[in-house]
Amino acid sequence: MGLPHGANPAIEAVNLSRSYQIRSGWLRPRTKTIDAVRGVSFTIERGELFGLLGPNGAGKTTTIKMLNTLLLPTDGTARVLGFDVTEHPVEVRRRIGYVFGGDKGLYDRLSALDNLRYFAELYGVEAARQLPRIHELLELVGLSGRERERVEGYSRGMRQRLHIARGLLHEPEVLFLDEPSIGVDPVAARALRETVEGLNAQGVTILLTTHYMAEADELCDRIAVIADGVIQVIGTPEALKSGVAADTVVEIEVAGLTGEHEASLRALSGVLWVEAEKTEAQACLLTIRAKAGADIYSAALGILAGLHIVRVSGREPSLEDAYVAIVGGPAYRASAETP
Numbered sequence: 020m021g022l023p024h025g026a027n028p029a030i031e032a033v034n035l036s037r038s039y040q041i042r043s044g045w046l047r048p049r050t051k052t053i054d055a056v057r058g059v060s061f062t063i064e065r066g067e068l069f070g071l072l073g074p075n076g077a078g079k080t081t082t083i084k085m086l087n088t089l090l091l092p093t094d095g096t097a098r099v100l101g102f103d104v105t106e107h108p109v110e111v112r113r114r115i116g117y118v119f120g121g122d123k124g125l126y127d128r129l130s131a132l133d134n135l136r137y138f139a140e141l142y143g144v145e146a147a148r149q150l151p152r153i154h155e156l157l158e159l160v161g162l163s164g165r166e167r168e169r170v171e172g173y174s175r176g177m178r179q180r181l182h183i184a185r186g187l188l189h190e191p192e193v194l195f196l197d198e199p200s201i202g203v204d205p206v207a208a209r210a211l212r213e214t215v216e217g218l219n220a221q222g223v224t225i226l227l228t229t230h231y232m233a234e235a236d237e238l239c240d241r242i243a244v245i246a247d248g249v250i251q252v253i254g255t256p257e258a259l260k261s262g263v264a265a266d267t268v269v270e271i272e273v274a275g276l277t278g279e280h281e282a283s284l285r286a287l288s289g290v291l292w293v294e295a296e297k298t299e300a301q302a303c304l305l306t307i308r309a310k311a312g313a314d315i316y317s318a319a320l321g322i323l324a325g326l327h328i329v330r331v332s333g334r335e336p337s338l339e340d341a342y343v344a345i346v347g348g349p350a351y352r353a354s355a356e357t358p
């Protein structure tokens with residue numbers, strides 16, 4: 020029957036795959052197959068906060084939608100709390116919550132309270148339990164006192180918190196959070212992270228996708244990095260970072276940088292990665308990651324001679340450095356546990 024037993028992990032994906040057929044052209048229509056997820060396997064233990072990271076189009080949302088029964092896998096299997104997602108989708112849905120970032124999924128013309136009442140009804144929350152549960156959740160996500168306002172007047176951060184409350188109405192054991200902090204300001208994002216941590220501390224298993232590496236580093240027990248539909252590495256944030264721990268990372272704030280300077284820096288011996296991020300009208304922050312032992316400081320400053328250098332500093336390699344190395348190519352020296 021596929022019923023769960025005690026030692027079951029929260030989520031188990033085995034060789035999970037999903038293809039999409041897309042049609043293009045009008046006069047001579049053609050069908051093309053996109054292999055969005057190609058044989059993904061991982062296990063998430065109960066109570067874990069697990070991150071799924073990857074570039075746009077990597078297959079994160081497709082993976083989540085197979086696990087939460089919104090999409091059928093084209094191959095492989097997945098179990099959530101011991102229930103097979105294809106054979107027992109109703110059992111799975113009853114036990115999971117799904118929260119996604121962005122503007123969809125709430126009724127703008129209704130108040131937060133009415134939104135939650137509506138969804139509580141839809142999710143089959145017992146009538147007597149609805150209002151107490153709604154007030155508990157408003158408290159949890161910090162919206163108490165604002166619940167009678169229409170959602171159309173809510174900020175993005177407030178909407179995201181309301182989304183989380185909605186996803187928790189039926190007390191799910193597993194929560195899928197697909198880019199919950201997208202477009203949210205830093206203060207609201209911090210409040211969201213605290214809510215997520217609080218939920219996890221209460222025992223909710225969480226699968227989180229995010230493009231914010233600092234968020235993943237702070238929150239996740241383990242992380243899987245997916246690219247091109249395939250898991251590249253799975254491990255703790257520390258294990259992922261250990262793959263780049265020996266690298267040298269230099270940050271240079273500089274004014275007047277051109278594409279030619281960047282190209283020359285990239286061509287330097289030992290340089291693995293260069294990124295320039297605008298900080299002010301004229302200035303930008305250059306980040307250069309190089310192999311251990313490469314004398315990057317003097318070589319880089321030689322290339323930038325004549326420009327106004329505001330600041331030069333070194334820093335520890337971060338999860339973002341590890342992520343870029345994993346997604347960017349084979350140079351990553353993974354000491355992390357690979358799938």
Ligand SMILES: Nc1ncnc2c1ncn2[C@@H]1O[C@H](COP(=O)(O)OP(=O)(O)OP(=O)(O)O)[C@@H](O)[C@H]1O
Nearest residue numbers: 039041053055073074075076077078079080081082
């Ligand atoms: N309904 C669909 N029809 C056709 N192709 C799709 C569909 N949904 C996703 N894809 C394709 O599948 C691949 C994986 O998409 P998916 O949305 O899972 O990626 P993602 O990692 O969640 O990306 P993002 O970070 O941009 O949200 C992409 O190439 C995408 O274009």
